[in-house]
Amino acid sequence: MAGRTTSRPRGKSATRSRPKPAKARTRQTRRGRESAEARRGRAVEIFRRLSRQYPEAACALDHKNPYQLLVATILSAQCTDARVNLVTPVLFARYPRPVDLARARHSEVEKIIQSTGFYRMKTRSLIAMAQALVADHGGEVPRTMDELRQLPGVGRKTANVVLGNAFGINEGVVVDTHVGRLSRLLGLTTQADPAKAELDLMTLFPREDWALLSHLLIFHGRQICIARRPRCPECVVADLCPSARLPSA
Numbered sequence: 001m002a003g004r005t006t007s008r009p010r011g012k013s014a015t016r017s018r019p020k021p022a023k024a025r026t027r028q029t030r031r032g033r034e035s036a037e038a039r040r041g042r043a044v045e046i047f048r049r050l051s052r053q054y055p056e057a058a059c060a061l062d063h064k065n066p067y068q069l070l071v072a073t074i075l076s077a078q079c080t081d082a083r084v085n086l087v088t089p090v091l092f093a094r095y096p097r098p099v100d101l102a103r104a105r106h107s108e109v110e111k112i113i114q115s116t117g118f119y120r121m122k123t124r125s126l127i128a129m130a131q132a133l134v135a136d137h138g139g140e141v142p143r144t145m146d147e148l149r150q151l152p153g154v155g156r157k158t159a160n161v162v163l164g165n166a167f168g169i170n171e172g173v174v175v176d177t178h179v180g181r182l183s184r185l186l187g188l189t190t191q192a193d194p195a196k197a198e199l200d201l202m203t204l205f206p207r208e209d210w211a212l213l214s215h216l217l218i219f220h221g222r223q224i225c226i227a228r229r230p231r232c233p234e235c236v237v238a239d240l241c242p243s244a245r246l247p248s249a
Contacts, residue, residue, distance in 0.1 A: 002008075008059070028049050034187070040204055042240050045240060046188075046240055049218070049237050050236070053220070053235075057218075058215055060085075061085065062089075066166035070141055070154070071088065071101070072084050075087065075113060075122060084116060087116055090112050091113060097139065106120075106124070106127065132150075132152060143167050145163065148163070157176065173202055173210045173213060174200070175195075175197050175198045176194075178218045179197075182217045183241075184216065185241060186237070186241050232244045
């Protein structure tokens with residue numbers, strides 16, 4: 001006599017969901033929608049703590065004058081500040097003034113800045129920028145956003161860097177990769193577009209803090225809030241961050 005075969009019931013009851021592995025606790029905004037006033041208060045505290053954590057925060061591009069900072073910032077596109085700082089001493093020794101760079105041969109500039117990447121495009125921008133400084137501004141770097149943005153190779157981010165760090169003029173917030181990423185993680189903006197993120201940050205922080213804010217977020221992004229391996233347990237603003245991943249208690 002054949003043994004009895006027990007058929008398994010079909011349907012949803014036969015499918016049991018397996019428990020998901022435990023994950024690190026993430027402080028997503030379970031507290032509900034944050035009011036504008038609460039976000040401003042949190043932003044102020046984030047700035048205060050980061051200022052204490054990084055008292056040395058400043059522009060990482062080596063420069064001695066506005067011209068050098070403008071050149072270095074153009075070179076920093078798609079390149080690390082450390083690499084730019086290796087290149088600019090040679091470049092400035094060869095072309096110490098805008099008038100010198102304006103007369104430069106493309107091939108000579110390309111050879112010096114090749115390691116920064118996109119060196120042909122950057123060479124065209126640098127020489128054209130220097131020619132515009134000589135022709136339209138008497139060889140001096142202008143001090144307004146509109147005039148800076150009219151220079152070849154200069155966009156809003158570059159203009160903000162020069163204004164804030166060379167002249168102490170806070171016209172906007174520099175939103176680079178680190179600043180944009182950390183601003184979203186900290187819940188200070190939801191915008192991926194740098195221009196829109198900048199507007200959100202400008203409404204949260206006092207004008208006099210705009211230049212320093214960028215440096216603080218950049219320092220924090222390089223040392224603690226690293227993109228692929230954030231060190232949340234060591235973060236001084238983890239309790240203020242809706243994205244913090246902390247071990248479960």
